[in-house]
Amino acid sequence: MPELRKEMLTGRWVIISIERSKRPDDFRMSETGEIKKETVTFCPFCSGNESKTPPEIYSIRENNSLPNQPGWKIRVVPNKFPALQPGPTPPKKTRGIFQWMEGIGVHEVIIETPEHDLEMSDLPLDHLAQIIQVYRLRTLSIEEQFQYKYVQIFKNKGKEAGASLSHPHSQIIATPIVPKRIKEEIYGAERLYRNHFRECAFCRMIKEEITSKERLVYQNEGFVVLAPYASRFPFEMAIFPLEHSAFFPDISDRSSFYLADALKQALSRLKYQLASPSYNLVFHQSPNPQLAEKAWPGIETYFHWHVEIMPILTKVAGFELGTGFYINPVPPEVAAEFLKKDLPA
């Protein structure tokens, strides 16, 4: 019998469709486990091609190297084809009965390494921790401007995930509106705090998941990697800081290192256990604190930032688009069991 599960924060239901279930191995992207390399003729993100991107906003580079020259380790540039463009707070306007506003915002690219053929999970821990610190610094810098209400950090890996370039990179889009999905999580967390748990719903859930172990993929001193109870996608994972925190930029250097380890573990499991599927990775954090503390008093007590990792192994189809209900053919308990197997040494 298939099962319906409720995601407690957003109230979204998911069909865990056990009857349709394939064995986890059936989802491997290649039977031999070998990972195909793409051949690329020209890449604007490679070292030496710095002039092919807009001028850099920030970089971590060798002491004597110059901006927009080789010698960098991590490089932040404006997206050459931005979805949104910088500007002052846009007023809400109307067009007949419809509302609109100018597309003000920020769209940046974080080039994670000069080496084209690596992927995020291949990077050493200290390099990954530096990427996380770059996310942190960019978030803080963008949030100084009050018109940017929410900073979305995300990564599209692989063509199926929407990546147009294969060079390792992540992106930041800051919007002049708090997105619906974030508002839903905030309202859900507030309601659960007030009516049910009298503590952060995320903290409560993390404790239960660590005790039950059923959906636990990995844990270190600072973070836990889970297959979420109401996973929408096969082998979906989420990473939560063990210590309660609503604001991702409050992350310490030490915690960045633990997050780097959790990320590396999660992404390596996709790479080795499932032969490198495409994936989307998103951070969910509090909106700009200048806004958040006024709009949602107490948000620091009931919201808990986290990372979601969504491998692309099935297609989202009409039923999902029509209803918002997802059908997941791999129960998260099966996914966790499969993912947590030891990695090759």
Next chain:
Amino acid sequence: MPELRKEMLTGRWVIISIERSKRPDDFRMSETGEIKKETVTFCPFCSGNESKTPPEIYSIRENNSLPNQPGWKIRVVPNKFPALQPGPTPPKKTRGIFQWMEGIGVHEVIIETPEHDLEMSDLPLDHLAQIIQVYRLRTLSIEEQFQYKYVQIFKNKGKEAGASLSHPHSQIIATPIVPKRIKEEIYGAERLYRNHFRECAFCRMIKEEITSKERLVYQNEGFVVLAPYASRFPFEMAIFPLEHSAFFPDISDRSSFYLADALKQALSRLKYQLASPSYNLVFHQSPNPQLAEKAWPGIETYFHWHVEIMPILTKVAGFELGTGFYINPVPPEVAAEFLKKDLPA
């Protein structure tokens, strides 16, 4: 400058990213306009293979032909790999802090024609009108059972849209819960009715769109085809009955014929102007009236059933998954202008 637009019912914002815009022709699936045929070795939906599906639930067939034998024109069968299974109202259960219920529901397949190589837009109007009447009859029959709260009619056309078989077919999934997306539309419509328009928000929008013509793709005596103001996807279309109606099964035979014409026009435009992209098509209708009239008093005055058509021409990526914000590189005004061009005679 890109533009942010608000979908007035659900409050979802969309980025209309004009800077990224390609010309509409750039979205054609093939440069020559030629449409590739797949070669298929065996198809369980073809005439003669009736024994390869579960026994039929309903069919329209020649007078003397027997069930589960050739001679049918439209055939409804249970999905062989159902996402949900029939049963009585499932109680909500808990598992620690989490909620779940048994996956009770209905999952049917409507095989639209015995001819493998046709597609929905190729069918004659009277055949299409009969398919619509089949959707109607199946909805009515399923809604007799009170445990099925919502009947989702949908169609996945093409691999990119999640179709596993290329033979023309649509599907019905009935759920024991009213999906989030439907609830959002209902609450939005109720709020707009009460606070703003004092009439059905859909009716109001349809009138405005017919007057402005900017996003109008096609219109006949009974229906209008629009490129929605806050379209999430390039060349997205929606079909609305001109006469107010919350309950799709109230559709008359005469109206079925007009809907058939509107559907054929919309789908033919995708086929000929964009060289047959994959698409998802969904009906949005009122929940089971046994429930709806109690749960949402007055729903018959403020909700308005409709059809959404979503071509698959771009990938949904991390930003969309993280925020619920969509980025659409084709303004709906450009899409409407392009789609409404005359079809080949």
